[in-house]
Amino acid sequence: MWSRYVFFGGRRRHVRRADERDGAFVDVHGPGILLVVLGVIALNLLDAWFTLLFLSHGGKEMNPAVQAVLDLGGHPWPFLLLKTVGIGCAAAFLMMTKNFRPARWGLWFVGIGYLVLLGWHLYLLQMLDQFA
Numbered sequence: 001m002w003s004r005y006v007f008f009g010g011r012r013r014h015v016r017r018a019d020e021r022d023g024a025f026v027d028v029h030g031p032g033i034l035l036v037v038l039g040v041i042a043l044n045l046l047d048a049w050f051t052l053l054f055l056s057h058g059g060k061e062m063n064p065a066v067q068a069v070l071d072l073g074g075h076p077w078p079f080l081l082l083k084t085v086g087i088g089c090a091a092a093f094l095m096m097t098k099n100f101r102p103a104r105w106g107l108w109f110v111g112i113g114y115l116v117l118l119g120w121h122l123y124l125l126q127m128l129d130q131f132a
Contacts, residue, residue, distance in 0.1 A: 033098050037091045043114035044087040050121035052076050
């Protein structure tokens, strides 16, 4: 999974034999998977921004683990760092294991989940504007 070719020029773009395609590692990943991973990271950043926006307007964080991180020192930086690094590492792992069926399902699940969450944030933003 991790080799020097991952960071310094990969060698394998595709699996050679079709029967080995599911569950094989490759060194080079295509632009499609890169766009999906960057999309997930962008949606994660939007989620963090909306979370901080709603908290600044009197909202409550429903996730107790996230609330504990937000309570650290009263600054948003630990929350932003943990959220960004956590999703970044998870997305990188899913990209590295893209030829495994659970990883593909996981990437789709995370992407669709963040799109639904973005819709919820936009709905809450509309409600916030109505009461402002």
